[in-house]
Amino acid sequence: MIKTGDSSSRNTELDLSARIAGVTFKNPIVMASGTFGFGKEYAKFYDVNELGGISGKGLTLQPKAGNQGTRVYETASGMLNSVGLENPGVAAFLDKECAYWETLDTVRIVNLGGNTFEDYVAGAELIQKDADTRGRKAVDMIELNISCPNVKEGGIAFGIRTCDARELVRAVRQATSLPLSVKLSPNAEDIADMALMCQEEGADAVSLINTISGMKIDVRRRRSVFNNLYAGLSGPAIKPIALRMVHQVAQRVEIPVIGMGGISSATDIIEFIMAGAAVIQVGTYNFMNMRAGQDLLRDLRQFMLEENIASLDEIRGII
Amino acid sequence: MGTVISNERLADNVYHLRVSGDYGGEMGQFYMLRAWGAYPVLSRPLSIHQVEDNGIEFLYHVVGEGTELFAQLTPGDDINLEGPFGSGFPAVTGRVALVGGGIGIAPLLYCAREIPGCDVYLGFSREPFRTEEFRPYAAKLTVDVGGLILDNVDFAEYDHIFVCGPHPMLKAAQLKGIAAATSGSPVNVYLSLENRMACGIGACLVCSVSCKDGQRKACADGPVFLAEEVVFHD
Ligand SMILES: Cc1cc2nc3c(=O)[nH]c(=O)nc-3n(C[C@H](O)[C@H](O)[C@H](O)COP(=O)(O)OP(=O)(O)OC[C@H]3O[C@@H](n4cnc5c(N)ncnc54)[C@H](O)[C@@H]3O)c2cc1C
Ligand SMILES: Cc1cc2nc3c(=O)[nH]c(=O)nc-3n(C[C@H](O)[C@H](O)[C@H](O)COP(=O)(O)O)c2cc1C
Ligand code: FES
Numbered sequence: 397m398i399k400t401g402d403s404s405s406r407n408t409e410l411d412l413s414a415r416i417a418g419v420t421f422k423n424p425i426v427m428a429s430g431t432f433g434f435g436k437e438y439a440k441f442y443d444v445n446e447l448g449g450i451s452g453k454g455l456t457l458q459p460k461a462g463n464q465g466t467r468v469y470e471t472a473s474g475m476l477n478s479v480g481l482e483n484p485g486v487a488a489f490l491d492k493e494c495a496y497w498e499t500l501d502t503v504r505i506v507n508l509g510g511n512t513f514e515d516y517v518a519g520a521e522l523i524q525k526d527a528d529t530r531g532r533k534a535v536d537m538i539e540l541n542i543s544c545p546n547v548k549e550g551g552i553a554f555g556i557r558t559c560d561a562r563e564l565v566r567a568v569r570q571a572t573s574l575p576l577s578v579k580l581s582p583n584a585e586d587i588a589d590m591a592l593m594c595q596e597e598g599a600d601a602v603s604l605i606n607t608i609s610g611m612k613i614d615v616r617r618r619r620s621v622f623n624n625l626y627a628g629l630s631g632p633a634i635k636p637i638a639l640r641m642v643h644q645v646a647q648r649v650e651i652p653v654i655g656m657g658g659i660s661s662a663t664d665i666i667e668f669i670m671a672g673a674a675v676i677q678v679g680t681y682n683f684m685n686m687r688a689g690q691d692l693l694r695d696l697r698q699f700m701l702e703e704n705i706a707s708l709d710e711i712r713g714i715i
Numbered sequence: 716m717g718t719v720i721s722n723e724r725l726a727d728n729v730y731h732l733r734v735s736g737d738y739g740g741e742m743g744q745f746y747m748l749r750a751w752g753a754y755p756v757l758s759r760p761l762s763i764h765q766v767e768d769n770g771i772e773f774l775y776h777v778v779g780e781g782t783e784l785f786a787q788l789t790p791g792d793d794i795n796l797e798g799p800f801g802s803g804f805p806a807v808t809g810r811v812a813l814v815g816g817g818i819g820i821a822p823l824l825y826c827a828r829e830i831p832g833c834d835v836y837l838g839f840s841r842e843p844f845r846t847e848e849f850r851p852y853a854a855k856l857t858v859d860v861g862g863l864i865l866d867n868v869d870f871a872e873y874d875h876i877f878v879c880g881p882h883p884m885l886k887a888a889q890l891k892g893i894a895a896a897t898s899g900s901p902v903n904v905y906l907s908l909e910n911r912m913a914c915g916i917g918a919c920l921v922c923s924v925s926c927k928d929g930q931r932k933a934c935a936d937g938p939v940f941l942a943e944e945v946v947f948h949d
Contacts (some may be wrong), residue, residue, distance in 0.1 A: 433918035437935075440916075452919070461930050464948050468911045468921035470757050477914065482920045482930055499817050570945055660753060679838040686747075686797050 411702050411707035414448070417575035417600035419449035419536050422502050422677050424665060424708060425692055426679065428656050428679030429507035429539065429579075434493045437647070438682065442690040447508050448675055449503030451603075451696045454541050456508075457515040457522070459485035461506045465623035469612045474633030475680060478622045481509050486519045490526045497534040504534060507579070511540040513564055516540070520571040527574065530672040538574050539654075540565065540599075543581030543606035549598045550582045555581035555606075555672050577601035577654055580645075582634075585609070587641050588648040595649045602652040603677070604645060605638045631680035632658045638643065639671055646672025646713055660684060662695035672713035719792040720770060721787070725844040728777040728785055729818065731764075734794055738771035742826045743803020743877075743939045744878055747915040748773070749795040752786055755781050758932070759911050762822035763799060763881075770797070774845060776818035800915050800937050804905055809874035812836060814888065816864055816880025820845060822907055827852035828879055834873075838864025838880070865891060869902035878942075879907040889942040904942035909935050 412423035425548025426449035432438060435450045444450065462482025469476045484492070486508070497504045510516035523535060542564060545554040552692045554561045557572055565578055578594040580587055582605040591602045612621040620626075638657020646653045655673030659665060660681040682688045705711060725731050738764045747758040750892035759781040763771040777786050788794060804826055807921040811833040813823045820837050823834070827849050835853040837846055839860050845860055846858050858869050865884060870876065870891045878888040885906045892904035909923040910933035917935030924931045931937065 431919055437914070439920040461925075462920065462923055466911065467923060468757075468913050470755060473754055473756060474757055477913075477921055479923075482923055495888075519835050570741045632753060657890070662861070680756065680913075682913075683919070684749075684753065686914075686916070 398504065405413050408423045409583070409706065410546045410697055410708070412448075412700075414576070414652070414708070416537070416654075416674055417495060417649075418573055419503055423448040423696070424669065424673070424675040425522070425689055425696070426451060426503065426505070426654065426675050426677045427682065428677035429505075430477075430678040431682050434489075434496060436496055437688065438689070439666065444689065445501040446693060447502045447689045449505055449536075450500070451505040451507050451539055451677060452489070452497075453483055454481050454507045454509040455483050455489050455519065456481055457486055457519040458487060463622075463624055465642060466579055466621050469621050469627065471610070471612070471629065472629075472633060474629050474631035475683075476612055476622070476627035476629050477607065479629040479643055480624065483509075486522045489548045490522065493525075493709065494534040497584045501510050501706065503536045505539050505577075505707045507539045508509045508568075509672060513567065513574050516564055517567045517571050522567045524572040524574060535574060537577060537600075538568075538572060539603055539610050540568055541579045541606070543579050543583070555584055555590075557585055557592050561590060562593050563595060565594055565599060568593050569598040577603045579606055580601040580635060582641060582657075588644045591645040591649045591653075601652045602645060603656070605641055606638055608634055608637065623694050630658070632660055634658045635660075635664060642668055642673050643671040643715060662692055662699045663698065664713065665692065665696055668711050669708055670715045671715070674712070717770070717792055717794050717796045719788045719790055721790055722788045724786075725774075726842040730775055730777065732775065732785065732788065733767075733770055734773075734795070734796060735770040735878050738767055738796060740771070740799030740800070741803045742797040742806075742829050743822050744795045744801050745822075745915075745938060746771070746773070746798030747800065747912075748785070748789075749797075750784050750792070751927055752770075752832045752910075754794050755784075757913055758795075758797065758915065759785070760909075760915060762907070763829075764821050765825055774818065774821040774824075794943070797915065800938060801934055804877050804907070804939050805874045805875075805902070806830075810834075810872060812868055812873045812876045813862060814868055814876060814878045815878070816884045819878075819880030821886070822879055824875065825846055836864050836865075836868050838862065857874075863887075870895035870902050870904075871898070875903045875905065877907075877939075878903050882909075885942075886935070886947050889945065889947070892942050906942050906945060906946070907939050908937050910934075910938075920947050
């Protein structure tokens with residue numbers, strides 16, 4: 397799609413980069429937690445080093461089998477998921493997956509979930525200890541997930557009220573010196589208030605939004621499709637809400653905002669950047685297009701050329 | 716991107732889709748198909764029915780929005796195919812039976828071609844389809860309409876049985892396999908599972924299958940599993 401000649405030489409001058417707490421993202425396209433594994437699967441389709449970053453599958457201190465029953469249901473322009481944080485646990489991640497992450501030239505973000513306050517803190521300590529003792533560079537940032545709607549205890553319980561989340565963010569901040577972003581829930585009572593609290597407690601960034609709590613009823617069986625009753629809505633359907641929340645939060649905080657929710661085109665990315673996002677994440681769109689990262693990057697460059705945007709800084713937060 | 720060669724209606728709501736292009740795959744593997752833009756959001760998994768020199772074939776049942784869109788395809792239309800994905804049926808020797816229920820016969824034609832001398836059992840609740848295509852490859856072909864196809868299969872007669880069909884049939888096949896083994900005729904029963912999928916490649920975990928040794932991914936570790944490994948919850 398990129399034109400040859402004049403425009404391709406200008407192409408190399410485009411500045412798509414962003415920095416968060418000293419970490420440089422080569423472009424704003426980061427793959428969202430839970431939708432991209434640890435990157436290996438999609439690396440068969442394109443070079444994932446082209447990406448700005450990867451947020452890995454959400455981890456908890458102990459391995460988790462996740463939820464039983466139906467885990468996905470398609471909705472109008474979106475999908476509900478009830479994975480329930482199935483994951484191998486922090487220690488297994490550090491032992492097994494991290495070796496692959498060491499080979500990557502993109503920002504690697506550990507998404508950390510938890511059931512209890514103690515689990516979160518111990519998980520963060522383990523990641524910090526691994527970075528300290530092995531001295532290797534495999535994790536560039538921690539994304540603290542206080543917003544998973546699909547686990548019964550923990551998860552979202554911390555993500556609704558600012559006062560419940562404050563101590564957790566404080567404790568995790570103390571447990572690690574790695575750059576820290578806190579992933580916020582759209583189900584929070586006041587998401588801008590929550591973001592401000594994260595800034596006060598020393599978070600380097602906030603990520604938003606996680607999925608929106610939703611529901612689907614099987615009318616013939618007369619029961620919810622999901623064993624957990626509710627599930628998390630993602631995809632294009634949630635984009636207007638996500639964009640509004642990113643804008644609200646960006647207006648209130650100084651720290652960078654990692655914006656996401658329904659992004660499925662280069663112009664969607666531009667909207668989030670204009671609303672104030674430093675970088676963005678792409679989740680559900682990976683399921684619509686297996687080469688999502690590659691295609692979005694190409695189209696984003698094309699858009700910048702067409703609109704004479706040399707650097708994304710020119711348009712960041714202009715709304 | 717593939718191009719539709721033909722999309723023929725075989726029976727009530729059952730279609731045979733042929734797509735040209737350089738597409739391969741092994742028996743029991745599947746493709747993620749998409750014949751639309753942004754909506755519906757997810758691509759649809761379909762098993763490989765046959766691989767030909769100049770293309771690939773699928774057999775599908777129209778059950779909802781996505782397969783309805785497939786049914787509208789006409790020759791020359793574009794269709795996006797990603798794959799082949801998953802771990803399919805193993806290449807086995809010995810006494811082999813293929814058992815398909817309804818649209819579950821889709822992946823078995825390829826198996827029949829690859830496993831000479833197998834016995835084929837095809838069950839339908841109503842109008843049968845594509846049964847004659849199996850005849851050249853099958854040592855014995857049994858077609859049943861309106862009954863339970865598994866009732867025709869003596870599990871003790873076989874070393875390997877491949878099963879694809881509706882959920883209750885898979886559970887029943889698992890039980891028959893266990894019963895045969897306990898009465899002294901061990902048999903490897905392989906089930907092709909149909910879990911809902913999103914990524915199709917092992918990255919999102921929405922297709923998780925409970926197995927004796929923990930959670931496995933239907934799209935990457937399966938869709939074919941040894942029956943004795945699967946733990947059915949409903
Ligand atoms: C590995 C695998 C191989 C398959 N092979 C075949 C085949 O060869 N021929 C065939 O007719 N069908 C096959 N199926 C089932 C087929 O994928 C579904 O019938 C189809 O996705 C239904 O889509 P829809 O939009 O028409 O239905 P809708 O009900 O509108 O679909 C809504 C959502 O549910 C999912 N879904 C609905 N039913 C099923 C199902 N039975 N299995 C998995 N996902 C489902 C859809 O993919 C979609 O995401 C296979 C499924 C899997 C997992
Ligand atoms: C299948 C699936 C699994 C997810 N798992 C996680 C997770 O483990 N941790 C997390 O913080 N967010 C998780 N999310 C939320 C996404 O990272 C993202 O916040 C959300 O889907 C909105 O973006 P999207 O509309 O682009 O998908 C998951 C989303 C989906 C669809
Ligand atoms: S469909 Fe995503 S892991 Fe199987």
